[in-house]
Amino acid sequence: MDPIQKLYNIRNENGLEQVRNHKKPPLRFRASEVADCARKIWYRLSGYLPAPRNARSDDYGVDGDAHHDVIRQMLEHYDIPIRGIAFEEDGEQKETRFLTKEFNVDGLNITVASRCDGEIYLEDLDKWALLEIKSAGYWKYKYLNDAFVDGGTTGAIAYMKEKRQNYYLQSLITATMHGNDLVYLVLKDRSDCNIGLWSGVLHQGLLFEVGEDDVQAILRKLASIHRKVMDGDPPVPGYLPGSNDCKWCEFRYACHDYTKRKKKGQEPHLLYPDPAITLPDAPEEGDEDTDSG
Numbered sequence: 180m181d182p183i184q185k186l187y188n189i190r191n192e193n194g195l196e197q198v199r200n201h202k203k204p205p206l207r208f209r210a211s212e213v214a215d216c217a218r219k220i221w222y223r224l225s226g227y228l229p230a231p232r233n234a235r236s237d238d239y240g241v242d243g244d245a246h247h248d249v250i251r252q253m254l255e256h257y258d259i260p261i262r263g264i265a266f267e268e269d270g271e272q273k274e275t276r277f278l279t280k281e282f283n284v285d286g287l288n289i290t291v292a293s294r295c296d297g298e299i300y301l302e303d304l305d306k307w308a309l310l311e312i313k314s315a316g317y318w319k320y321k322y323l324n325d326a327f328v329d330g331g332t333t334g335a336i337a338y339m340k341e342k343r344q345n346y347y348l349q350s351l352i353t354a355t356m357h358g359n360d361l362v363y364l365v366l367k368d369r370s371d372c373n374i375g376l377w378s379g380v381l382h383q384g385l386l387f388e389v390g391e392d393d394v395q396a397i398l399r400k401l402a403s404i405h406r407k408v409m410d411g412d413p414p415v416p417g418y419l420p421g422s423n424d425c426k427w428c429e430f431r432y433a434c435h436d437y438t439k440r441k442k443k444g445q446e447p448h449l450l451y452p453d454p455a456i457t458l459p460d461a462p463e464e465g466d467e468d469t470d471s472g
Contacts, residue, residue, distance in 0.1 A: 209291070210292065217417055261300070274295065351390065
């Protein structure tokens with residue numbers, strides 16, 4: 180067997196094994212999911228079994244983790260002050276700023292978990308900001324960078340708020356939890372190797388303030404999902420079936436595909452996407468690992 184195919188086979192089997200060992204998580208939100216479809220979050224917290232992660236799609240996560248490490252290693256090497264990261268002698272990096280925080284939203288207590296990418300010192304402001312690193316493919320990087328070239332920082336922030344809400348909202352809730360009022364977003368271009376936005380002359384990170392109104396909107400959304408999990412009542416899907424968000428969602432089988440099968444008179448419980456998995460009647464309760472935002 181080809182060595183690379185063997186590598187993928189092993190990783191695919193690991194994905195199946197993770198699902199076999201899946202346990203229902205506690206009712207605790209992740210900072211990295213606050214921009215996700217409300218129904219997707221509801222499925223996860225309600226104990227639905229996620230579709231197995233295949234190695235090909237998991238490559239994006241592996242690549243992103245490597246970019247996080249490379250950027251932080253370069254900042255450390257060239258004496259750009261950062262903190263919240265432990266650099267081990269064997270080269271491993273450990274994010275040390277993990278926490279859970281409870282918020283009260285209109286009388287309801289909700290819990291959010293966050294593990295930040297670190298903090299970075301801004302010399303011009305004499306201040307520490309939350310460091311948020313995002314590894315972006317060609318089109319995601321291009322459009323955000325084009326907005327920066329055309330409209331500067333203001334244009335890039337406006338584009339991010341409209342088209343890349345996951346970057347923006349995750350940064351806000353994470354900064355709020357860790358006590359930062361500024362976010363320094365570093366975008367890594369997967370296709371052209373740029374670090375940060377690139378004007379053609381200068382490279383820079385994207386610096387923006389934490390907007391309290393937007394933070395409150397995030398918390399209201401999470402509180403609504405919390406109530407629906409307790410009631411067993413799923414929120415409406417946030418995206419159309421043909422969207423990329425649905426295409427990559429590990430709970431699509433229970434959402435749009437369920438509806439499609441039901442309309443055809445087929446048995447929705449047969450939808451789970453991998454026959455190698457035997458569905459449990461009810462997942463065991465378990466404790467979830469830290470947020471990997």
